[in-house]
Amino acid sequence: MRAYELMKETFFRRTYIWMVHVIWLVLYGVFWWLFLPEAPEFGRFLFIWAGFFLPLALSAGIFGDDIASGRICVIVTRPFWTGELYIYRLLGLSVQAAVHLLLAGAVVLILHAVMRKGRVDDLGVWLLATWLLFNTCAALSTSLSIVVGRAFNSLLLLVVIVTGYFLVGLLSMYLRDQASTSALASFIRYPWPPFELLYKFAAGEWGQYAPTVGKYSVNKSIACVVHSLMLMLVYSIIGIVLLGRRQFSRVRD
Amino acid sequence: MGYDGDSTAVECRQLTKVFQRLLESRAKAVYALREVSLTVHRGQIVGLIGPNGAGKSTLLNLIAGLILPSEGALTVCGHPARSIAARRGLGYMPEHPVFPGLYTARAILRYHGALLGYTAAVIARQTDRSIDQLQMQEFIDRPASDFSQGMKQRLALAVALLNNPRLLLLDEPSNGLDPVGIIQLRDLLKRLRDSGAAVVISSHRLGELEKLTSDYIFMHRGRIVSFADKISAGQAGKLHVELVSDGRQVAEKLSPPDRVLEVSATELIIGINDPDEVPDIVSRLVQGGARIRSVLLQGEDIEQVFLRLCKEGA
Secondary structure (H helix, E strand, O other), X not given: OHHHHHHHHHHHOOOHHHHHHHHHHHHHHHHHHHHOOOOOHHHHHHHHHHHHHHHHHHHOOOOHHHHHHOOHHHHOOOOOOHHHHHHHHXXXXXXXXHHHHHHHHHHHHHHHHHHXXXXXXXXXXXXXXXHHHHHHHXXXXXXXXXXXXXXXXXXXXXXXXXXXXXXXXXXXXXXXXXXXXXXXXXXXXXXXXXXXXXXXXXXXXXXXXXXXXXXXXXXXXXXXXXHHHHHHHHHHHHHHHHHHHOOOOOOXX | OOOOHHHEXXXXXXXXXXXXXXXXXXXXXXXXXXXXXXXXXXXXXXEEEOOOOOOHHHHHHHHHOOOOOOEEEEEEOOEEOOOHHHHHOEEXXXXXXXXXXXXXXXXXXXXXXXXXXXXXXXXXXXXXXXXXXXXXXXXXXXXXXXOOHHHXXXXXXXXXXXXXXXXXXXXXXXXXXXXXXXXXXXXHHHHHHHOOOEEEEEOOOHHHHHHHOOOEEEEEOOEEEEEHHHHOOOOOEEEEEEEOOOHHHHHHHOOOXXXXXXXXXXXXXXXXXXXXXXXXXXXXXXXXXXXXXXXXXXXXXXHHHHHHHHHHHO
């Protein structure tokens, strides 16, 4: 019951959430209709919109709103481990994303069947990569929401990630062979949501992303999935610790 | 009061709470509570009173486990505050309850029932009980976005009572309630007290508190100034003496003169510390030549105690 209610709440907490889902689904349809993708363009579009922008929209103020309004004060006086609150809310977002992506897949398959155009053979792997990216972004945004007021967690994440990747792009262009560029690129690539890695996973491009340690190597697809799940886990643990140590006061007396 | 150790609902020992911003010096820190020690027993209603900024909400938040003490020890229902065991017996109602606008009152009760770990059958039973107890039939299936302040207060109280708490913390519970609602709330809290629960109410509505309890914690600048049960109504008050003759002449003959609070041609108001003083005062007035038309002893009510303590505290 507790898990169900906390997961359900992530959909019903704000009126705009169902609208986000509908607007995003319409966007996919319009994109398909206008560009009739032959290659994996649709996958890329889905990857960015549902993998990055959707978690920002759905997790905006997921804790920040409750903390700002004081609603959290009643919730955390209930006799259960505070970590459950975090886990089930993140799980709620993840389930929403899974349903959303299945619907997106269904929309594309229907359009493909009706119009007899476009490519859908790689749709499955794009959907999986998108869901994995969604989960890591959602975990990071949810953890940020515990310390950043109201819905600014999403805005902050958007600014930081876009700025970070823009800087790395600039540095890569002008300081191509510098060790510092490589270090910064690694800093962006590994601890942050694995955009590049999952993109290459979905697109079937591997190159330099062969995960080898000494003479050992892992299947690249499995390594990629494990990497993104591990990142989600790390973000979640940070979030759970922050939530457990957070003090909630609205001193007015 | 004759309670044993098991009946303790809240126990604070040397509780201090300092609000200090990151990288801020200790000198600039705000001491919201300073070495507060108190005990609240089960079956007791305690009014938490004091001027704005006294530390009432900080104390309530500490007991609810929403914030952590800087120093001192705090137990709730025999367990460390903020622990799951302590929260099991706790009901908390904030001053400004907030509910998700899309949820109906019934859905909100179901949500909190689920957080408490109840099964669907228990939640349904508790919800029905709350509907009857707090007269929520009218709005139980309406979305919270349509609620008036009074409806929100009733629902917040229902949420706080869902787990049959052993300790109920209420922050301005009568905000927005109509007179019928206030009377119902009062009866409900008395029933809770009689069933053995402890109730701590932070409120500025002193008249309402007075109808519920004579146990007060008066706070001022983060400290407990005095338990008002030691200065409860009846131990101090005013004697209104209506006179036929000139009150000013009579007032001069009274000793000590600073006991005369107000004087006019036909009325004397005298401050008294003990009702037993009244016969002596009246006797002295008569001996002094006063022709008395009527005498009225007005006990010092909690508002007057509050004002007096504020003045003394200042």
